[in-house]
Amino acid sequence: MATMKAIVVEETGGVDKLIYKDIPLPEPKEGHVVIKNHFVGIAGEISAVGPGVENFKVGDRVVYIGGSTYSEYSEAKEATVEKITNDISYETAAAIGIQALTAWTLVRESYPVKKGDYILIHAAAGGVGLLLCQMCRYLGATVIGTVSSAEKATLARENGADYVINYTEEDVVAKVNEITNGLGCHGVLDGVGKSTWEISLQCARRLGSVISFGNASGVVPPISISILAQKNLKIMRPTLFNYMATREESQKWWGEVFELLSKNVIKTHIYKIYELVDAQQAHIDIESRKTTGKLLLKP
Ligand SMILES: NC(=O)c1ccc[n+]([C@@H]2O[C@H](COP(=O)([O-])OP(=O)(O)OC[C@H]3O[C@@H](n4cnc5c(N)ncnc54)[C@H](OP(=O)(O)O)[C@@H]3O)[C@@H](O)[C@H]2O)c1
Known part of the structure; x- marks a missing residue:
């Protein structure tokens, strides 16, 4: 065999x-x-x-x-x-795969990012985080990223973050309020989970959206739905697989990500x-x- x-x-x-x-x-x-x-x-x-x-x-x-x-x-x-296509190397295709598809479905479907939005991205120097920074900048948003070190802050800035908060040194909620004149963000993209969930809710503005897409620090604890009434918030917990369940969906998202790559909007x-x-x-x-x-x- x-x-x-x-x-x-x-x-x-x-x-x-x-x-x-x-x-x-x-x-x-x-x-x-x-x-x-x-x-x-x-x-x-x-x-x-x-x-x-x-x-x-x-x-x-x-x-x-x-x-x-x-x-x-x-x-x-x-x-x-x-x-x-031959112009895309195996390395690039493999690197772009899940992370770019996840990032693109997050900013087009989970919370469709608009020009002029303030968007908070946790773990902005992570795999998904860097792509989210690039995509949100491309879509015309003001990007605020959180990171845990100075090196990661530099990388997030190089990839499109307008503001970077090193959460080991600065208070994220206070800083976001300062940047947004106390209004908070239109969209919060949170792949960290347990340790950032409360911060995410606090950083969202009235009528804002909090998208929880990962649990890098642990699972988000159960919540009471009534907390959303404080600011009429929307929350969502998407997975990539449910955006790509059919052949048509798969082709659409792959096609759009390859186009972003060929237009140099995203880089690995x-x-x-x-x-x-x-x-x-x-x-x-x-x-x-x-x-x-x-x-x-x-x-
Ligand atoms: N919903 C979906 O379909 C989908 C698809 C792909 C990925 N995801 C999820 O998205 C998240 C990010 O994925 P990724 O590929 O970008 O991962 P990654 O590159 O490893 O980024 C994760 C980052 O989270 C931060 N973090 C904060 N607390 C942490 C902790 N206790 N342990 C580990 N990391 C912690 C770290 O950044 P700092 O040091 O800057 O805090 C870390 O670099 C993961 O949870 C992943 O499972 C979800």
């Missing part, structure tokens, strides 16, 4: 449960393709097509979003795979490329919060 190298999780636990081992090479089921992963983040080339596959052939350069991807090869449903910031065998170290680094932008694995 043909095998491949992969990172396998056989039991839950810390990063030591990410085990590098040989497992069977996937074979494409009906309507599926097998992709040789060039970079896990995820981009690669079609290495096999299953019965009924109409849009792909072996050798096509593609990007896709899926599970079970810390491996040399992955199986994916045809409908979830997109071709990439790759922190580091790790060998697949070093997946544990990649997880240790991202958990340490010293990383910025995107981490990639190379099978």
Whole structure:
């Protein structure tokens, strides 16, 4: 039986449960393709097509979003795979993947950012955060980012943040009030969760929107809906997958992100490329919060 190298999780636990081992090479089921992963983040080339596959052939350069991807090869449903043009490298495609799609759906669907808006972005130097800064600036908003260090502040500014608050030194709510003349932000984009949730509510202006899209610091605690009445706030908890549930949605969002890339509206910031065998170290680094932008694995 043909095998491949992969990172396998056989039991839950810390990063030591990410085990590098040989497992069977996937074979494409009906309507599926097998992709040789060039970079896990995820981009690669079609290495096999299953019965009924109409849009792909072996050798096509593609990007896709899926599970079970810390491996040399992955199986994916045809409908979830997109071709990439030759001017987009595998690194860029993999780096842009989930994070740019997430960021773009957040600012177009979850809270459609408008010219003149004040937008607060937590973890502005993170992978999603940097792309949000670029996109909000492009859409004409005034961007306020929060970060935990001077290096991250510089990076957030370079990527479009008009104001950056280092929350280890400054009070975020006070600073946002100062910047917005006490009105607060039209939209708050919060991927940090537990530790920023209260701050997010306080930083939103009357009729504002708070979009909670991640739990980097832990899960947002249960809330009483009546707290929203204080400012007629809207809150939302989106996931990328629910914006890309159909083939049409997938093509629309990928198409728009590729266009942003080709127009140089967005650029990737790759922190580091790790060998697949070093997946544990990649997880240790991202958990340490010293990383910025995107981490990639190379099978
Ligand atoms: N809804 C969706 O569909 C979707 C899709 C993609 C990602 N996400 C979520 O979005 C969030 C950001 O993703 P990302 O790829 O941008 O991650 P990332 O690059 O690792 O950024 C996370 C940042 O959060 C900040 N942070 C604050 N408290 C933290 C803590 N206790 N532990 C770790 N980080 C903490 C850190 O920035 P500072 O040091 O500056 O505070 C860190 O760099 C994640 O929670 C992710 O799961 C959601």
